[in-house]
Amino acid sequence: MNLFFHIGRYFMLLYRVFARPQKHSVYMRQIIFEINNIGISSLPIIVIISVFMGGIITIQSAHAIDSPLVPLYAVGFTTRESIMLEFSPTIVCLILAGKVGSNIASEIGAMRITEQIDALEIMGINSAGYLIFPKIAAAVFIFPFLIAISMFLGILGGYLMGVSSGACTSYQYIYGIQAFFDPGKLYYSFTKVLVFAFIITSVSAYFGYNTRGGALEVGKSSTSAVVYSSVLILLFSLILTELFINR
């Protein structure tokens, strides 16, 4: 019953979030602020993780290919597929759920317990729309760019590690990352990113917005936001994989 209560309340909140904006110029300013706040500020962690993970996947792939019948360009191919299909869209989004999700939940939760949201309501402002819509819009806009950067850097990290460690030659790796390329899989990857961007921001905002109590509850909301966002990302990753890949 508790689950249904939360699902119902989540959709009621979304109804308010997507109500007509009261002042477009203010919302636009907020969206630009949030693009920087939740998007651009996440770049350093994405760069570091992507480069290292690309390198690790390459080394593991090269190590696993010990049969002379398997060509070494398979290292590049495996790295590309791993990065493009799962690492960048799903794992990076899980990391963003931790960074961005906890940030959103704690920010809105703190605003709730310090009566800042009440202040907005009393001014006659749709607080859900003003606080949450710009975050969702910003994430849905900027996450695909972040993931595209992650894909590029992951594959680049694989190249650097693969060539420098002698796991494969430069030619083999570049040939591998071009082999059997299906552009439709990019459509699948970026569809996942858009769904995950929406989940991370809306679920985290939901937990923050409904915080009651004090600092302890803000911490709990933040934890719940990360846990539920992560579970939902994995669930929807499975559903979308079934829909797009396993047709």
Added chain:
Amino acid sequence: MIEIRNINKTFDDRQVVKDVSFTFYKGKTNLIIGESGCGKTTILKLMVGLHKADSGDILYDGQNFPKLSVIEQENIRKKIGMLFQGGALFDSQTLEENVQFPLDMFTDLTKAEKLERVNFCLEKVQLVGKNKLYPAELSGGMKKRAALARAIANNPSYLFCDEPNSGLDPKTSIVIDNLIKNITEEFNITTIIVTHDMNSVIEIGDNIMFVHKGENWWTGDKSQILKTKNQELFDFVFASEFMKQVLGSPKS
């Protein structure tokens, strides 16, 4: 003028507001006083719509707030300024941005006109030149004054203040009280203040409702309150020996 009629509110089988009726007059500082937990803040939150009353009417110049549509309620809320107990300033915004916020949302003023209005409000609360400070850089009293500046930025018709003196020293409390009183009279606002601070009651209590156990127990003004024979109000006003000595207990 705001009139509340027979409002009731229950939380989890506990009735915290019982059939309360009162009239808050324009241009006066109307006080809701009472012990902690007596229901005075709940009454305030019912009046501004942060809680929904189980029954009763809340009339803003004749318009029954609970029975209005969401759009009509929003239109009334645009005429409300509120000073929260903790200030409720937006942490991520400077003082200037905080005060300008209602103007950004509800007016089509130019940048220069908004800045002029912001500076006017900051001057009213004696915070000239503090425009670029963030709430974290302000003292408790400055936060209250900043919140008051934000509350009056959009020329409100109604001003609600929830314990404006809590956590402040007596000298700063008097400054805040006088600011509220001056703003109320200068702009002819209907001001409602929730407080349990006896200094405020004596300084600015034009029209007072004493709430006891969720009920309207006594009404009057600052001159009548010191002569009260009402036992519960007497216990509240003359809770300390100091107050009895300074004010002179009517029962002594």
